[in-house]
Amino acid sequence: MIIAIDGPAASGKGTLAKRIADLWGLPCLDTGLLYRAVARDVAARGFRLDDAWAALAAARSLDPAELADPDLRTPQAGDAASIVARIPQVRAALLAYQRGFAAQPGGAVLDGRDIGTVVCPGADAKIYVTARSEVRAKRRFLEYMARSEPVTYEAILADILRRDERDASRDSAPMRPAPDADLLDTSDLDIEAAFDAAVGLIKRKIGQ
Numbered sequence: 001m002i003i004a005i006d007g008p009a010a011s012g013k014g015t016l017a018k019r020i021a022d023l024w025g026l027p028c029l030d031t032g033l034l035y036r037a038v039a040r041d042v043a044a045r046g047f048r049l050d051d052a053w054a055a056l057a058a059a060r061s062l063d064p065a066e067l068a069d070p071d072l073r074t075p076q077a078g079d080a081a082s083i084v085a086r087i088p089q090v091r092a093a094l095l096a097y098q099r100g101f102a103a104q105p106g107g108a109v110l111d112g113r114d115i116g117t118v119v120c121p122g123a124d125a126k127i128y129v130t131a132r133s134e135v136r137a138k139r140r141f142l143e144y145m146a147r148s149e150p151v152t153y154e155a156i157l158a159d160i161l162r163r164d165e166r167d168a169s170r171d172s173a174p175m176r177p178a179p180d181a182d183l184l185d186t187s188d189l190d191i192e193a194a195f196d197a198a199v200g201l202i203k204r205k206i207g208q
Contacts, residue, residue: 001026001107002122003202004115007129008164008175009078010136012186016129016198017111019191023199024109029101031112031119032081034094036072037062039080049083052090059084059093075144075151075159082163085113088172095119113167116178125205127198128177131187136160 003020007013014030021028038058039049047054071077084090091114098119102108110119116126131139137157144151167175177183182201186194 001124001206002102002120003107003109004120004123004126004178004181005109005111005129005198006113006116006126006175006177006181007111008113008136008167009160010140011129011131012139012191012194013111013127013129015191016127016195017109019195020198020202021109026107026109027101027104028109029098029111030067031094031098031110031115032078033067033072034059034062034064034097035081035085035090036077037067037069038090038094039084040069040072040077042084043080049080050087052087055084055087056089056093059090062094062097064097074149075140075156079159079163082166086166086170086172091118091172113175114173116181117176118173121178125202126178126181127184127201128181129184129186129194129198131185133157133160133164135187 001024005013005017017028038055041058042049042051042054045054098110102110102120116123134157137153137160140156140160141151141153184194184197184201189197
């Protein structure tokens with residue numbers, strides 16, 4: 001069973017993907033980490049993030065074992081990822097890895113921006129998770145504050161709006177719901193309510 005979870009930054013899709021994967025005993029991939037890692041490696045090599053050649057080289061040499069790097073969870077890493085993610089060659093280079101992950105025996109849960117539309121268009125269940133930008137910014141602000149990271153709500157909101165625009169307007173695999181995806185707005189839901197709603201949508205989709 002392949003489950004695709006898409007949506008913008010801080011919508012709650014990552015948390016939902018992990019809990020859904022645990023419920024069904026499936027491996028889970030946060031595909032955004034791939035792009036964050038590519039951006040990290042491009043910058044570490046001294047290139048501009050929009051340098052297509054450097055980004056493609058970083059994507060081709062990416063070591064998935066390094067996705068646990070805590071620096072990939074910072075606001076700066078997320079903003080950088082949205083820049084390299086606009087490069088079609090990078091998306092193409094990472095596509096095979098993502099599809100290979102989804103093709104594991106038993107299936108998998110993948111979360112990102114284009115899972116239901118490009119990576120796994122034939123997924124058994126697709127959910128597009130969203131929330132109002134102000135709500136998403138508050139969630140991300142509280143998350144960073146809990147880790148004692150020096151950020152402001154205003155900066156995070158500006159970053160989220162900037163990333164939304166980049167992700168939705170890129171020419172290659174823009175962020176948008178798949179035509180057959182179920183929409184889940186988590187603006188007014190806590191994690192338990194959002195999880196229950198997501199599980200209900202998936203069960204109806206797969207006929208459980």
